[in-house]
Amino acid sequence: MKARRLIDYVLITLKGMAMGAADAVPGISGGTIALVSGIYEELVQTIANVDLSLFKKLFQGRFKDFWRDANGNFVLALGAGVLISYVSFMKMAKYLLEYHPILIKSFFLGLIIASIWYIGKQIPKWTVTNIVFLILGVGIGYYLTTLPGAEVNDSSLYFFICAAVAICAMILPGISGTLILILLGAYSTLSTAIAELDFKKLLVFVSGAVIGLLSFSKVLKWLLRKYKFPTFAVLTGLIIGSIIQIWPWKKVLETKTFGDKTVVVDDVNVWPSAFEGDNQLFLAIVLAIVGFSLIFILERTASKK
Numbered sequence: 624m625k626a627r628r629l630i631d632y633v634l635i636t637l638k639g640m641a642m643g644a645a646d647a648v649p650g651i652s653g654g655t656i657a658l659v660s661g662i663y664e665e666l667v668q669t670i671a672n673v674d675l676s677l678f679k680k681l682f683q684g685r686f687k688d689f690w691r692d693a694n695g696n697f698v699l700a701l702g703a704g705v706l707i708s709y710v711s712f713m714k715m716a717k718y719l720l721e722y723h724p725i726l727i728k729s730f731f732l733g734l735i736i737a738s739i740w741y742i743g744k745q746i747p748k749w750t751v752t753n754i755v756f757l758i759l760g761v762g763i764g765y766y767l768t769t770l771p772g773a774e775v776n777d778s779s780l781y782f783f784i785c786a787a788v789a790i791c792a793m794i795l796p797g798i799s800g801t802l803i804l805i806l807l808g809a810y811s812t813l814s815t816a817i818a819e820l821d822f823k824k825l826l827v828f829v830s831g832a833v834i835g836l837l838s839f840s841k842v843l844k845w846l847l848r849k850y851k852f853p854t855f856a857v858l859t860g861l862i863i864g865s866i867i868q869i870w871p872w873k874k875v876l877e878t879k880t881f882g883d884k885t886v887v888v889d890d891v892n893v894w895p896s897a898f899e900g901d902n903q904l905f906l907a908i909v910l911a912i913v914g915f916s917l918i919f920i921l922e923r924t925a926s927k928k
């Protein structure tokens with residue numbers, strides 16, 4: 624691999640911030656941003672390479688070998704961007720989703736539509752097999768969006784398992800880790816822990832996330848090595864199937880109250896003309912175009928590398 628310069632790591636940090644911001648919004652996947660920005664395969668391989676032999680070098684005092692084999696500069700730059708953005712943007716995302724849901728969803732809708740085009744073109748030939756896997760991905764993605772949100776569960780063991788499952792979704796393009804947390808009833812627990820700096824809860828979440836990530840990344844690395852194009856077909860399908868989750872105009876059918884919070888648990892997509900209230904159509908279209916264009920900017924940045 625060609626040696627990276629400081630500006631390269633700055634760009635990686637910015638991509639990490641984009642991933643963190645995407646993961647903070649229900650229905651959006653940070654994995655999609657990683658794939659479009661050209662760092663997805665390196666990310667998966669880096670995570671999958673973490674094993675006991677790597678840490679053995681650390682305990683033996685071979686810090687330089689450990690840092691090199693762990694792809695430490697890449698992990699530090701990307702991780703810093705993801706962490707800073709996710710923690711800060713989660714609060715902003717909650718505000719935007721509450722007070723400006725149409726506008727933020729329109730932006731990400733444009734981004735996702737462009738992502739479908741970009742990821743789909745990574746497959747040089749759409750064979751019958753790839754089309755079948757595409758349809759499978761669409762079915763799984765759509766099914767996940769139809770599941771009702773679970774009740775809040777404060778069990779540490781349950782929160783640990785939720786973290787392990789959600790982190791796997793976060794590195795999969797098309798599946799939103801935040802959406803998984805909502806479906807499992809753990810999203811409010813995490814957001815409260817971040818807002819209140821509940822280190823005990825945060826430690827449980829991080830522990831579950833690390834174990835889930837290290838386990839799943841090895842499976843994903845194997846799939847990308849052995850069945851790259853069918854895997855990409857499934858990922859493309861996941862994004863297509865889950866796109867209804869981010870549709871900006873919805874009619875609320877059912878809500879539930881958790882403490883002092885009211886959460887929408889069932890809604891239906893409607894056309895802007897049928898939306899009750901200000902559909903903000905002009906601004907929504909503008910932001911969708913901005914989101915769509917952002918993918919091409921990321922692609923051009925990645926292709927120059």
